[in-house]
Amino acid sequence: MLFLLPALILYITFWILPVLMSFYYGLTNWRGLGTYDFIGLKNFEYLLQDGTLANSMKNTVVYAIFVVICGNIQSLTLAMILNMKLKAKGFFRTIFYLPALFSTIVVAFLWSYVYAPYYGMLSEFLSSVGIGLIPNFLGNPSTSLLATAFVEVWKTSGTMTIIYLAGLQNIQEEVLESARIDGCNAWQTIWHVKIPMLSNIITVNVMLGLIGGFKSFDFIFTLTGGGPGTSSSTLMYAIYKMAFMEGQYGKAEALAAFAFVFILAVSVVVLTVMKRREQEA
């Protein structure tokens, strides 16, 4: 029991207590200085009417779904490639993980160059193949959110790939052999043998992507600042902005309380559904 003490003290002081306090502040009109009053659910009313809640919710969900779908497709494909019996396999297995090693801030620099209008990589590439338009992926409200989510996929796919690769290597050779004898071609083996056998790994990666997507902050902060306007403002970024740049602590913490309940609910539901499907498979 004593063994628990150091971890428990840190965890309660810096992780649980702040969340409980933020629930409390969410019911007040505190602005950081001086006294504050209880205003009940007024903050929530404001967030609803103002559109902040709906907008940042929508952006967060779109971002998370994009990260989950693209991230899993990309990393499963990468894992299949890296699992092939090739002589250069060792080299490929070294380099695929590189993006995951860089700091989010460094990745943000690299990709803001890639997306930059005129001199950026995509711009130059498009104009060199003769497409004259100058795209501004981060500066355009209709593309900024997904362009940012794409960077998240690029950076996080390495870790997901390693997990898939380990799962693929756990599939016994005899299973694949008997599929071959039964006349499965390569595609059928992937669809009907490999993917079903990876179902618990898929659950792990979907949860990782989902939680990572819901908590997304770094790339929004560094690449778009939630903009243009609020077109790429996610829950975490909206909370941070309200608290630190606008000093609206009460409203920020009301949004935080909402985000907490929302993420908890979605995680529980998704985990239950996926566990059930896993057992059926």
Added chain:
Amino acid sequence: MKKKVIKEILITAGIASFFLLFLSPIIIAVSGSLREVKDTSSYLKLFQVFSLESYKLAFSKMNYFRSLGNSVIITSVSVIFLLIFCSMAGYAVARLKGRLGGFFQIFFLAGMIISAQMSIIPMYRIVNSLGIGNTAIAPIALYITAALPFTIFLYSNFVKAGVPYALEEAAKIDGASMPYTFVRIVLPLTKPALVSIVITQGVPIWNDFFFGMLFLSSPAQKTLPLTMLNFIGDMENATQWNMLFAACFLSAIPILIVYIFLQRYFVSGLTVGAVKG
């Protein structure tokens, strides 16, 4: 036989070109970082010049050795204490009898859905009221705390699956105390889990800028990612990019070196929790 060789070459070439595309931002940035500071020709002309001018400029602007030292200290202190605290707690959770063990496992695991941005203001106030604001202790304490939910889960599962309880009982009968049993028997048996914790938590701590941005304000305390944050205004300026690319690699080089030497631990470390869990 010959047909097989050709097929392998074709597949390898296909995969290589995929990776070339996948890693193109990194490749272009390496090439850009090796250009002279004022060179603003197209970045797609790769590796035309070799100059360390941009690196020299970035090196002095970042105050490189000081930031590197800060990063090393903050990351290693965080990881060492994390290892101690999470293994102790994880062991306790795994061995607590009855419902209590299950309760603590869920209690810690639930922390995974919390994100620092959610409760940033209360966190800030608690840190300041403890008198550790503006010291390296604040980010270190928060790095450890933020990593506890996942690492305790991983460690306790590993103990349950990989450490035979009979071994501990035998030690107890021989008169060994619980701390002695933990240090001499349990810890050595859980080495893979400990390696996994160093890799999965050490890299994000090394790379993080958020807690540093909140709690470290003096330039003398800045870590490598924080010095990068200073350059964020320069992103708008097309003439600064060669220096920015150099700064990117200066801050990534230490971890790239670690990765090259410890690559096999990265692979085993990242899969310990996931494949079993």
